[in-house]
Amino acid sequence: MPSTRHGHDTTEMGGVGSTVQRHDDHALLTGRATYVDDVEPSGVLHVAMLRSPVAHAKILGVDARAALELPGVHAVLTGDDVAAMATVQPVGWEHIDDQRPSPTYAMAIDRVRYVGQIVAAVAADSRALAEDATELIEVDYDPIAAVMSIDDALSPDTPPLVPGWDDNIFGSQTYTTGDPDDAFAEADIHLTEELTIGRQFGCPLEGRGIVADWDLGTGRLEVWANSQSPNRLREVIAEVLDLAVADVRVRVPTIGGGFGSKANYYGEEILCCALSRRAGRPVKYIEDRRESFFGTSHAREQRIKVELAATRDGQITGLRGHVIGVLGGEISSVGMGPVWLSAVSMPGPYRIPNVSLSVTGVMTNRTPYGSYRGWGTPKAAFAMERMVERLAMEIGVDSVDIRRRNFVKTSELPYHNGIFATLDSGDFHLALETCVEVAAQNGWPERRVSAQGEGRRIGIGYASFVEATGIGPSRVMSELGIGQGGFDEAVVRMDSTGRVTVYTGQAEMGQGMSTTLAQLAAEELNIPESAIRVVSGDTDACPYTGYGTGGSRAIAVGGVAVAQAARELREKLLEIASHQLETSADDLQVQGDRIEVRGAPDLGVTLREVAHAAYRRLTKIDHATEPTLQGRSVYDPTSLTYANGCAAALVEIDDGTGAVSVIGYIIVDDCGTVVNPQIVDGQLHGATTQAIGGALLEQLVYDDEGQLLTTTFMDYLLPTAMDTPRFLTEHLEFPAPNTPGGMKGVGEAGTIPAAPAIAAAVEDALGGDRFLVRSLPIRSEDVHTWLRESAQPDAAT
Amino acid sequence: MNEQLRTIEFELNGRPTTMSAPVRETLADALRHRCHEKGVHLGCEHGVCGACTVEIDGRTVRSCLLLAPQAEGHSVVTVGGISGPDDELSPLQAEFSRQHALQCGFCTPGFLMVARELLDEGDLLTEDLVRERISGNICRCTGYHNIVEAILVAAEERGMRVERTENEEAK
Numbered sequence: 001m002p003s004t005r006h007g008h009d010t011t012e013m014g015g016v017g018s019t020v021q022r023h024d025d026h027a028l029l030t031g032r033a034t035y036v037d038d039v040e041p042s043g044v045l046h047v048a049m050l051r052s053p054v055a056h057a058k059i060l061g062v063d064a065r066a067a068l069e070l071p072g073v074h075a076v077l078t079g080d081d082v083a084a085m086a087t088v089q090p091v092g093w094e095h096i097d098d099q100r101p102s103p104t105y106a107m108a109i110d111r112v113r114y115v116g117q118i119v120a121a122v123a124a125d126s127r128a129l130a131e132d133a134t135e136l137i138e139v140d141y142d143p144i145a146a147v148m149s150i151d152d153a154l155s156p157d158t159p160p161l162v163p164g165w166d167d168n169i170f171g172s173q174t175y176t177t178g179d180p181d182d183a184f185a186e187a188d189i190h191l192t193e194e195l196t197i198g199r200q201f202g203c204p205l206e207g208r209g210i211v212a213d214w215d216l217g218t219g220r221l222e223v224w225a226n227s228q229s230p231n232r233l234r235e236v237i238a239e240v241l242d243l244a245v246a247d248v249r250v251r252v253p254t255i256g257g258g259f260g261s262k263a264n265y266y267g268e269e270i271l272c273c274a275l276s277r278r279a280g281r282p283v284k285y286i287e288d289r290r291e292s293f294f295g296t297s298h299a300r301e302q303r304i305k306v307e308l309a310a311t312r313d314g315q316i317t318g319l320r321g322h323v324i325g326v327l328g329g330e331i332s333s334v335g336m337g338p339v340w341l342s343a344v345s346m347p348g349p350y351r352i353p354n355v356s357l358s359v360t361g362v363m364t365n366r367t368p369y370g371s372y373r374g375w376g377t378p379k380a381a382f383a384m385e386r387m388v389e390r391l392a393m394e395i396g397v398d399s400v401d402i403r404r405r406n407f408v409k410t411s412e413l414p415y416h417n418g419i420f421a422t423l424d425s426g427d428f429h430l431a432l433e434t435c436v437e438v439a440a441q442n443g444w445p446e447r448r449v450s451a452q453g454e455g456r457r458i459g460i461g462y463a464s465f466v467e468a469t470g471i472g473p474s475r476v477m478s479e480l481g482i483g484q485g486g487f488d489e490a491v492v493r494m495d496s497t498g499r500v501t502v503y504t505g506q507a508e509m510g511q512g513m514s515t516t517l518a519q520l521a522a523e524e525l526n527i528p529e530s531a532i533r534v535v536s537g538d539t540d541a542c543p544y545t546g547y548g549t550g551g552s553r554a555i556a557v558g559g560v561a562v563a564q565a566a567r568e569l570r571e572k573l574l575e576i577a578s579h580q581l582e583t584s585a586d587d588l589q590v591q592g593d594r595i596e597v598r599g600a601p602d603l604g605v606t607l608r609e610v611a612h613a614a615y616r617r618l619t620k621i622d623h624a625t626e627p628t629l630q631g632r633s634v635y636d637p638t639s640l641t642y643a644n645g646c647a648a649a650l651v652e653i654d655d656g657t658g659a660v661s662v663i664g665y666i667i668v669d670d671c672g673t674v675v676n677p678q679i680v681d682g683q684l685h686g687a688t689t690q691a692i693g694g695a696l697l698e699q700l701v702y703d704d705e706g707q708l709l710t711t712t713f714m715d716y717l718l719p720t721a722m723d724t725p726r727f728l729t730e731h732l733e734f735p736a737p738n739t740p741g742g743m744k745g746v747g748e749a750g751t752i753p754a755a756p757a758i759a760a761a762v763e764d765a766l767g768g769d770r771f772l773v774r775s776l777p778i779r780s781e782d783v784h785t786w787l788r789e790s791a792q793p794d795a796a797t
Numbered sequence: 798m799n800e801q802l803r804t805i806e807f808e809l810n811g812r813p814t815t816m817s818a819p820v821r822e823t824l825a826d827a828l829r830h831r832c833h834e835k836g837v838h839l840g841c842e843h844g845v846c847g848a849c850t851v852e853i854d855g856r857t858v859r860s861c862l863l864l865a866p867q868a869e870g871h872s873v874v875t876v877g878g879i880s881g882p883d884d885e886l887s888p889l890q891a892e893f894s895r896q897h898a899l900q901c902g903f904c905t906p907g908f909l910m911v912a913r914e915l916l917d918e919g920d921l922l923t924e925d926l927v928r929e930r931i932s933g934n935i936c937r938c939t940g941y942h943n944i945v946e947a948i949l950v951a952a953e954e955r956g957m958r959v960e961r962t963e964n965e966e967a968k
Contacts, residue, residue, distance in 0.1 A: 025894040028902025029886060031836015031876035035903065038835045205840040205848060205903045205937045256838070256903030257937050289841040510901025510938050678897045685940030686900065713845035713935070720932040721941040726962075 013592070014530060015523030016741070019678040022515045023534065024254070024508065033254040036209035037286050039224045044211065045074050047272055047285035048130035050120040050137050051294060052112040055148075055365040055706020056161070056329070057141035059110050064120055066136040072125040073133045075279035077271055079109035079119065086240045086270055092232075093337035094481040096171035096361075103162045104330040104368070106240065106267030106274075112141070113161055113329025114367050115708050116294020118267055123275040123283045146365040146706035150303055150324055153362045161329055161363045170327055170361040171336055175344055177418025178354035180309075183318030187309035191390050196775040197379050199301035199326065199700040200693070202372045203718065204509075206256025207292045212272040213282035221248045221273055226255040228263035228507045229548025232484060234539045236265045236333070237273055252537030258509035259690070260371030263550040264297045265333040293711045297370025298700060299338060300776075301326040302379055306346070308387045309354070314395050316406045318354040321346050321383060325361045325369060332370030336361035339369070341376025341468075344420035348384045349428040349466045349644060350406045355419055365706040371550065373687060374751035377467050378694070382776065385463040385756035389763065390771050399760065403432055403464055414737075423466060425734040425744075426644040431668045432464055434730050435646040438666045442728065444650050448764075457653040457787075458663075459768070461760025463753035466644040469671075469745030470736065471551030474636050485546030487636035488553070490561035492521055492569045494629040496615035498593065498607035500527065500569070502534045505545030506558040511747055512679040513554045519675050520559045520741070524566035525573075526590045527607070543632075552643070552745020555675060560740050561635040568631030576610050576629075579622040641736035643744040645669040647688075647753035650725075651761040658784030660696055660762055664725050667753070670732040672744035677731060680746050685727045687750025693719045695755040696777050766790055807868040809834075810878025818865040825849040827865035828875060836876035836906045840935065847934035850907035851875045857914050876906035879913065889913060889951045898947035900938035907934045912948045922952045923960040 014020040027033040062078040082105055091102045107118045120137050124130035147153050147161060153168040160168050184190055211224040221243060227233045230250040238245040255262060268285055276283045287295055302325050309318030323346075325339030336359070343359035361369075388406075392399035407428040408415045416422045439445070444460055451458040471477075472486040491503040502521050508514045514534040522529035536542055543561075547553060574585040577595040581588070587598050596604035613620035614629045621627070650664030667684050674680050697717040701709045710716040735742025759773035762783065766772065772786050800819040807814055809832055816831040823842070828834040828851065840848035842861045849861040852874040879887055886894065889912055899905040908931060915922070915930050927948050928941070936944065949959045 019897075021894055022897070024902070025899065026884075026886065028899055028905055029876075029890040029893060029909070030880050030884060031834070031906050033902055034835070035838070037829075037839070203937060204901070205846060205935060206838070206901070255901060257901045259937070288839075289843065510899075510903075512900070682897045682900060682939060682943065685942045686938045687940075689940035690937070712843055713841050714843075718935050718937065720935060721928040721945065722932040724941050726945075727940065727942050 013522045013526060013528045015519055016673060016675050018519060019676055020515065020519065020529055022512055023518065024514060035206055035254050035256055036211065036224055036226045039211045039253055041211065041213060041282040044282045044284050045123040045125065045279055046127040046130050047121060047123050047275060047283050048127060048134050049118045049268065049291070050134040051116045052108065052119050053115065054112065054141055054143055055115045055146040056144045057112050058144065059108060059112060059119065060140040060142050062120060063138040067122055067133040070133045070136060072129045073122060074281060075123045075275045077107065077121045077274055077278070079107050082107040083109050085274055089265065089267065089333065090236055090239055090483065091331055091335045092333055092483050093335040094483065096173045096336060096340060099171035099335060100165060102331040106270035114365050115706055116367060117329070118271065121271045121275055123279045148364055148702055148704055148706055150326060150362055153364050161365065168363040170331065170363055172358070172360040174356065174358040175419050176356045180318050180320055180354040180356040183354035184307065184309045184320065187317055188312040189310045189391065189394055191308045191387060191394060193306055193386065193390060193774060195304045195306065195383055195386060197300050197302045197382065198776050199298050200372065200698045201296060201298050201700065202259030202261035203292065204257025204259055204261055207287035207289065208262060208266065208268065208296060209286040210269050210272045211282060211284045212276040214273055214276040216280060219247055223248065223250045223273065224253055225250060225269060226262055227252055228258045228509060228550055230507060230537060231505055231539050231544050232548050233265060233269065237269060240270050241273060250539045252507055255507060255509035259373045260375065260550055261296050262509070263548055264370040266295070268295065289713070290711050293700065293708060293716065294367055297332050297372065298328060298367045299369060299372030300379065300694065302339065302342060304379065304383045306383045306387055308391055310391055312395065314391060314397060314402050314405050316350060316352050319347060319352045320356045322358045325359070326366065327361045327363050328366040328368035329363060330368045332368040334370050338371060338375040342379035345377050345380035346384050347417045347419060347421070348381060349408055349423070349464050350384070351408045357419060366702060373690060374748045377465070377748070378691065378751045378755060381463060381465045381752045382756050386759065389760050393769065393771055400432060400436060400462060404429060421466065421468065421642065422639065423642050424639065425672070425737055426642060426670045427732070427734060428464060428644060431644060431646040431670060431732060434668045434732070435462060435648050435666055438728055438730060439648050442664065444664060457655060457765040459651050459761040459763065459765025460648060461757045461764055462646060462648050463756035463760065464646045465752040466642045467749055467752055468640045469552035469643045470556030470637055470641045470739065471547055471553050472640050473638055474546060486557065487546045487634055488558045488561040489543035489545065489634045490558065490565045491543050492562060492565040492631045494569060494611050496611050498611040500525065500532045502532060502562055503542050504534065504536050504558055504562060505543045506536055506554045507549040508536055509549065511554070511683060512676065513549065516555055516675045516679060517559055517562045520563045521566040524563050525570050527592060552747050555743045556641060556736065556739055556745045557635060557637055559675070559743055561633045563741055564633035564635055565631035568633060569629060572629055572631065573607070573610055576614055576621050576625060577605050579625065580605050580613070580620060637739065639738050641672065641739055641744045643669065643671050643746060643749050645749060645753065647757045649754065649757040649761040651758060651765055653762065653765045653783055655787060658780040658787055660778060660780065660783060662692055662725055662758060666728040667750060668730040668732060669746065669749050670734050671746035671749065672733060672736040672739070673742035674731050674733055675743060680731060681729050683746050684729050684750045687748060688727060688754050689719050689724050691751045691754030692724060694776060695758045697723065699777050803866050805866055805869050807870060808872040810874055820864065820866055822865045823861050824863040824865050824868055825860040828860060834875045834877050838903050838906060840903065845935070847907040847911070848904050850910040850934065852910055852914065857910050876909055879909060888954055889916065892947045892951040892954070896943045896947035896950065898939060898943040904934060904936045908936070908944055915948065916952055916955060921958045922949060924949065924962045
């Protein structure tokens with residue numbers, strides 16, 4: 001496998017390429033970690049939200065007097081209060097040309113547009129009391145028919161959900177390259193499919209939570225929130241409540257999973273700040289599990305019409321797609337970003353000269369649509385890989401041959417696909433071949449054959465993917481209308497005793513960010529990573545991250561800033577040691593806890609001595625040297641960088657029930673330079689498992705009246721240990737060419753190829769001669785029907 | 798507000814403990830708020846996710862499905878009671894760290910309690926059995942692969958016989 005490692009091998013220090021004990025593990029394993037519900041300032045009140053029981057209605061009045069009079073209730077907010085004190089919730093992504101301004105406030109004011117939308121908020125002595133108080137609030141709803149289907153939403157007979165809009169389209173755009181009309185007119189083969197992806201969400205095991213303390217004495221608003229983007233949250237709160245950013249502090253405790261859900265901004269955050277001000281006390285809101293289904297960003301749901309033009313020997317000449325994203329009744333803080341990404345990402349790793357991709361975001365009476373790991377890429381890969389399978393079946397070849405034929409070659413890189421992606425690195429052929437080889441080494445083809453002999457149904461399916469990571473160059477983002485930078489600032493500081501601390505704006509949510517940033521600093525400094533502390537999650541103390549933790553950028557952007565800051569610190573250390581040792585800095589190196597002369601390690605000074613000199617014994621540094629020891633860097637990437645890979649699924653179908661079991665799974669992933677292989681595998685395992693859930697188990701279901709039917713874990717099924725196999729992973733390392741250190745992102749990769757690989761495997765298990773899977777999740781009742789319809793259950797390709 | 802409080806005497810992590818809690822409070826909430834056992838986590842409060850798992854009289858239970866007064870007279874062990882006297886990690890906890898069997902840690906206390914129980918049960922552990930026995934605990938981060946491996950390795954370290962299945966057959 002090709003791989004490059006920059007700099008010296010510092011595995012003894014736990015630098016790049018090492019598996020090390022994670023910094024957070026001790027606290028997590030002993031139950032000592034502080035999550036947001038463990039933050040309990042003195043005098044804290046508890047918040048309950050009154051949520052709409054109807055999907056669509058005018059609010060004619062809200063009477064909260066009885067709630068206010070209940071002993072133990074300290075503050076109540078209704079829509080009128082919020083209208084007076086808050087602006088519209090900001091939308092960070094405004095990149096669709098005709099995207100409408102968001103109508104969304106922290107609380108419903110004169111209308112509700114989804115079940116669970118907040119209508120009032122109460123702060124009381126206890127959560128139970130606050131909930132009792134919400135039941136005393138009278139809301140006069142004037143119901144309006146719920147708009148639930150795409151076709152209804154788009155119908156000219158349906159009144160717009162948002163008063164003042166002409167229709168229910170939030171935004172719409174088309175991207176074109178080449179001459180698709182011509183390509184389709186000329187094509188030997190023209191295939192059309194309509195695919196549906198079910199509504200799903202990140203569903204971290206820990207719900208959202210916030211503690212807000214608006215101190216009227218100091219005028220400062222102190223917030224604890226399990227947010228993936230603390231400095232952006234700070235700015236949003238300041239903007240919405242008309243405060244100076246400097247008067248808001250956001251701290252982040254341990255986060256129990258984020259997956260993008262906690263990267264969006266929510267009304268609850270604003271409401272808690274406002275309640276705290278009104279009550280004159282700190283308040284805490286913890287979303288319970290039922291609320292999470294209504295209140296946390298939904299994702300994935302789309303209808304995709306996709307067309308492929310190809311020659312009869314399987315060369316793809318044209319791609320057309322129209323993605324319709326099923327937005328909710330309000331706009332999330334990312335607008336229709338994930339829907340947009342799924343449209344523009346559709347070409348994937350393929351060379352397709354003629355492409356037209358449209359995207360439309362449609363309002364319906366559902367919970368707002370926001371971020372979830374993978375964002376748009378899983379749906380893009382589902383659409384493209386399904387069409388690759390469709391084409392393979394049409395021609396009668398193995399789909400891996402279609403991939404081989406149409407992949408962009410390494411010799412063509414960098415390859416701009418004319419739509420959005422500039423594929424910069426990777427070998428898509430190698431990823432596919434590696435995947436096929438691993439499947440062969442593990443006897444998958446033989447298992448398939450022997451299963452048939454036993455009357456069992458086992459199938460194999462593949463899927464390839466590319467993924468934009470390391471979001472992103474600030475100028476490009478600004479030009480796109482994204483209201484945030486894409487840079488990261490980092491500080492690496494040595495204290496007066498010689499110990500190093502990394503300060504980052506990134507958020508640790510279990511993905512191992514703290515550990516891997518320490519490893520990057522260790523690599524630069526050549527000191528043990530276990531001696532490096534990483535501080536994050538405090539907007540008063542930590543640097544600024546343009547985009548927070550998401551978009552697979554913690555290492556590819558945040559990590560580069562840390563490495564560069566560490567390098568600056570190292571130079572400073574060598575400068576002081578050079579003065580003390582009267583030797584040129586070029587002849588010195590840091591080695592563990594000392595700085596030594598190269599080739600004469602006995603000649604040196606300890607880091608402790610250097611630090612002491614820089615802070616406390618200034619006669620031991622040159623008079624021109626500045627006291628203190630710190631490196632600071634701001635890194636703004638010059639481009640996105642493309643992770644990529646290939647996955648294979650081995651599934652077995654139960655003949656009686658149609659239940660699909662994933663009994664084997666391989667993922668080959670190129671995330672550039674691997675900082676910590678064990679953490680990379682952990683990300684691949686976890687993301688794949690979420691995608692298995694999305695392929696087979698998870699769906700947020702609404703009825704025709706907009707009632708959400710899936711509000712417990714008995715309805716919304718998350719994968720358990722019996723739903724997942726052992727994972728086989730292979731790492732390819734094609735360094736990101738424009739990223740110092742060569743790292744690409746990996747947090748989201750696993751979500752991308754799993755559903756199409758499983759879909760192909762299911763079809764393979766059913767004979768491989770029928771294109772069946774057009775929607776997710778794949779339901780066992782549908783598989784059961786396909787089994788019964790199968791004319792020749794034993795046929796195999 | 799007239800909440801009826803009950804004084805509850807029980808053993809918590811080996812120490813005689815008294816707490817006062819409303820009779821309708823769940824054991825999970827009481828352990829968290831009255832006894833400061835913040836390692837007991839609430840992931841669903843309807844008995845599915847297992848993040849609240851504790852051990853009562855040697856058997857694992859979901860503390861979100863019990864009421865605080867039900868602890869009276871019983872011996873309760875939480876994740877806060879399974880490390881050593883100087884907070885050293887137990888061999889099982891250390892193996893979880895070594896195998897990267899935790900990411901965000903929110904589900905981890907529940908898995909540790911269930912794994913402990915499993916490791917005390919016999920001298921043979923198969924991967925199938927491990928997966929079945931931990932299927933009542935949900936993890937959204939790890940994909941279970943490393944959790945299963947950590948439990949199997951911990952079993953081997955204790956001298957148990959272990960059978961792994963790579964890419965096992967469908968159950």
